[in-house]
Amino acid sequence: MGQQSVRHPVFARLYARLSVKMEPELSAFRRRLTSGLSGQVIEIGAGNGLNFSYYPATATRVVAVEPEPHLRAIAERNATRAPCRVEVIDGTAEQLAADDESFDAAVVSLLLCSVHDPPAALAEIHRVLRPGGQLRFFEHVQAESAGLRRAQRWLDAAIWPRIAGGCHTGRDTIATITGCGFILEDVERLRFPDVCLPLPTSPHVLGAARRSNG
Secondary structure, eight states, X not given: OOOOOOOOHHHHHHHHHHHHHTHHHHHHHHHHHHTTOXXXXXXXXXXXXXXXXXXXXXXXXXXXXXXXXXXXXXXXXXXXXXXXXXXXXXXXXXXXXXXXXXXXXXXXXXXXXXXXXXXXXXXXXXXXXXXXXXXXXXXXXXOSSHHHHHHHHHHHHHTHHHHTTTOOSOOOHHHHHXXXXXXXXXXXXXXXXXXXXXXXXXXXXXXXXXXXXX
């Protein structure tokens, strides 16, 4: 089966600009997301490569998968300034071009909210991670309050995925991660942006899970 084409020309250009403007607020999350990683790492949905500069030198090789052509081109330029070796490749989360159990860690950042099939994507991540390998994640998630969950359902059904590159604000990503053979190690629930009135897009999680040895 061939790779699925992913093109969001308008959103990709908007995201590339907005993500740079939000970097002062996101930098602390990116640093925690990548802290302490070592060995062979795969980052799925690398976007324009803003995580690259935060990878430690102990990451001997980072394979960065990004299907959107405009974002991938920017990521390739950012890869040249990374403190470790970064190889940017085309590909989708549901069909990773990697051998079984070939990576020590996987990183996803605002990816599982937008992939077509989150369980399939996580099954692929589980496949390419070595037993005991770690999954690091920073993701939009389903809100804890019933009122905000209703707002998320409305937004996701009405317009948000169509204008935001397939993003869904209200996916229960933690349940999907644990349902795909990962053991949670650390989960912090947070709001971004952290404003007085919570937005449907605000609930996020930052954390880590480990591939079971089975």
